[in-house]
Amino acid sequence: MAVKAVAKGVNMSPRKVGVVAALVRGRSVADALVILSHTPRRSALPVSKAIASAKANAENNHNYKGDTLQIVEISVTPGPRLKRFRPAAHGRALPFQRKTSHIRVVVEGEQREVRKPAATATKVAKTVKTEEAK
DSSP: OOEEEEEEEESSOHHHHHHHHHHHTTSBHHHHHHHHHTOOSTTHHHHHHHHHHHHHHHHHHSOBOGGGOEEEEEEEEEOOOEEEEEEOGGGOEEEEEEOOEEEEEEEEOOBOOOOOOOOOHHHHHHHHHHHHHO
C-alpha cells in the first residue's frame, strides 16, 4: 500500500517546482533528501518538506521501514491563482497572477513485521491462579 503526502498552496509557480521535483523522481527517500539539501533553488525546501512528511507518515502511521522507502510518484499541479495589479507608466495598472502549486508525493517500501504484545504481569498471574485451582 502506497503512502502519500500533499503540500497544498505552495506560493511558487508549478513550472519552477516541477523542475526540482524531476530531480528526485524515482529515487529513494534518503537520496532525494540529500539531493534537495544541496539544490540551490527556492522550491527545493517545500519539495523536501513534502517528501519528509510522506516518510514520517509511512514510518509512524503505516509501519514501514524508513530506510527502504522509494518515491513512487511525485507530481506538481497548479493551485489557485491570486489576481493582482502592478503599477505601469502613465498611471495605468497592469494585471498579473501569483501562481501557486500543489505537491503530491507517494512513497512505498518494505513493512516492518508486526510483533504481538507481550503478556502483561496481571494476565500471567491470572492464568497461573486458574491453573493452580484445577
